[in-house]
Amino acid sequence: MVKDGGKQLRITASSSSLSLSSLSTQSLVLTFVRFKLEEHPDCAADFLQIHDGYNPTARRIGRYCGASLPGGGSVNTTHFVATLFFHADASVSRDGFALTWRSVDPSQCTCRSGAAGIL
Numbered sequence: 001m002v003k004d005g006g007k008q009l010r011i012t013a014s015s016s017s018l019s020l021s022s023l024s025t026q027s028l029v030l031t032f033v034r035f036k037l038e039e040h041p042d043c044a045a046d047f048l049q050i051h052d053g054y055n056p057t058a059r060r061i062g063r064y065c066g067a068s069l070p071g072g073g074s075v076n077t078t079h080f081v082a083t084l085f086f087h088a089d090a091s092v093s094r095d096g097f098a099l100t101w102r103s104v105d106p107s108q109c110t111c112r113s114g115a116a117g118i119l
């Protein structure tokens, strides 16, 4: 689990997941700066899933593929942990994705930043 940011990861495994955590009183804002995965009508080839909690069994916020930025560029969690689950099949690979993340205090929606990072 990554608690603070500044780390860069290159994920090449066929499936992997990574959790981002903030303080238990906060939630997370993920901001995508780049996103390009293999296109598929149902995102069944390569995809990124974002889950609102500790692992990929937590509520799924969305499954994303293709070249559109997830959530139009920004995805908010309600939980203080977000889990990214990435899957790639054996054929066709694209550039991947890059995002920054920060933690915010839900009670202050001017969004004071806490733990943050770049992936």
Ligand SMILES: [Ca+2]
Pocket (backbone or CB within 6 Å): 038, 045, 046, 088, 089, 090, 091, 092, 093
């Ligand atoms: Ca692929």
